[in-house]
Amino acid sequence: MFPIIYLQRVSTMMCMKSKKIALIMGDGIGKEVIPEAKQILLTIANHTDHRFDFLEIPAGGEVWKETGQSITDASFEKLRTVDAIVLGALGIPGLPQGVAEYAVLKIRQEFNQYVNLRPIFLYEPLRDICPLKDEFIGDGINMFILRENSEGIYSKIGGKVQDRATIDTMIFTELGVKRILEFAFEFAHKKNHTRICSVDKANLLYTSTMWRSMFKELGEKYPNLEKKSYYIDAFCQWLIRAPYQFQTVVSSNMFGDIISDEAAFLAGSLGMVASANLNPSPNGISMFEPIHGSAPDIAGDNIANPIASILSIGLMMELVFADSYIGEILHHSIASVLETHRTPDIYPKIKEKPKVKKVTTQEMGKLIQNIVSNELRK
Numbered sequence: 001m002f003p004i005i006y007l008q009r010v011s012t013m014m015c016m017k018s019k020k021i022a023l024i025m026g027d028g029i030g031k032e033v034i035p036e037a038k039q040i041l042l043t044i045a046n047h048t049d050h051r052f053d054f055l056e057i058p059a060g061g062e063v064w065k066e067t068g069q070s071i072t073d074a075s076f077e078k079l080r081t082v083d084a085i086v087l088g089a090l091g092i093p094g095l096p097q098g099v100a101e102y103a104v105l106k107i108r109q110e111f112n113q114y115v116n117l118r119p120i121f122l123y124e125p126l127r128d129i130c131p132l133k134d135e136f137i138g139d140g141i142n143m144f145i146l147r148e149n150s151e152g153i154y155s156k157i158g159g160k161v162q163d164r165a166t167i168d169t170m171i172f173t174e175l176g177v178k179r180i181l182e183f184a185f186e187f188a189h190k191k192n193h194t195r196i197c198s199v200d201k202a203n204l205l206y207t208s209t210m211w212r213s214m215f216k217e218l219g220e221k222y223p224n225l226e227k228k229s230y231y232i233d234a235f236c237q238w239l240i241r242a243p244y245q246f247q248t249v250v251s252s253n254m255f256g257d258i259i260s261d262e263a264a265f266l267a268g269s270l271g272m273v274a275s276a277n278l279n280p281s282p283n284g285i286s287m288f289e290p291i292h293g294s295a296p297d298i299a300g301d302n303i304a305n306p307i308a309s310i311l312s313i314g315l316m317m318e319l320v321f322a323d324s325y326i327g328e329i330l331h332h333s334i335a336s337v338l339e340t341h342r343t344p345d346i347y348p349k350i351k352e353k354p355k356v357k358k359v360t361t362q363e364m365g366k367l368i369q370n371i372v373s374n375e376l377r378k
């Protein structure tokens, strides 16, 4: 029932080699949630044959202020040597638009991480936090958003065209669309999903028209999957109206970005959703991160929810190190902690005294670590 990707447990032998992990904490709450993710990796290493070497890489707004780059060339080169990247969030207020965040795009594009997988899962104890009434939640929310992660309107081609006009270029290539759609169909097939839906704006955009016809054409190979295309505006209302119906959802870069933040609230908070930026080729380097940003409004307060970052570790263990067992342990541990403890973003906002205790970022991290540790010791 938990959103495990592919169930498999690797043999001990396969785990012996130490894995080199780049840790990019970044800005704001990135510096608070990634240390909790690191603690989980240390806990895993304590009780299993997995071994990790950490390489801390500075990036983001502070780095931009010092160097004029959000990640220096030297740091970027180091990323080429690692097995996987874990990132917190980049961005601080007051800088020119996008300069701090640029490193995220650069990593996704240069490492060809063309799939952005975002599992949206409502843990049962969080039904009280989900903004929807029970009748809209149905049997639960468990969908996987697959966002195209390398092109679309994220091309950075454009700028000021006249005194009072600017332009951004939305590029869809056949190669780019084909590979994300093929990945999505295979994903839905392997997960035994019964349906897949695609989100576009084909009633207006040329790019979406091409996307929609390729979705139809490539989908012919999957007769057992029910396929449906939605316009982005209508999809946004279905997401609230009947989210339980969605299983695999595939969309372009910008639409995928937007619907995943909306969907995150169905899971309780932005602090509950992890993501995998995948280069699916065997030697590809992938990056794992919470979907949220640096949250300047709460940065430094020790109240950010670290669960999205911890779930990113689960995704990495499954998708890079082929150990879904760890992913399962993390889900069970998180579900169990949520019965009794919450960070403020997922603390019930009700008149009577909630039955759960409010905890800090570090306390939440520690509670999860303790259960993970006990589970792995068994």
Ligand code: NAD
Binding pocket: 029, 033, 088, 089, 090, 091, 092, 093, 101, 104, 269, 270, 271, 272, 289, 291, 292, 293, 294, 295, 296, 297, 298, 303, 304, 305, 306, 308, 345
């Ligand atoms: P945000 O995701 O940082 O925050 C939106 C809201 O959600 C805020 O109220 C915040 O407090 C809350 N929130 C987010 N994560 C939370 C968590 N783990 N626990 C509790 N509450 C949480 O979005 P924003 O405020 O629009 O952006 C802030 C900065 O982050 C911007 O510079 C933006 O560009 C950047 N950003 C970076 C990334 C990334 O590095 N991958 C992703 C998204 C946004």
Ligand code: IPM
Binding pocket: 101, 104, 105, 257, 291
């Ligand atoms: C995300 C973020 C980024 C994106 C920003 C920071 C460029 O919103 O990872 O969802 O739009 O991809």
Ligand code: MN
Binding pocket: 257, 258, 261, 291
């Ligand atoms: Mn986003």
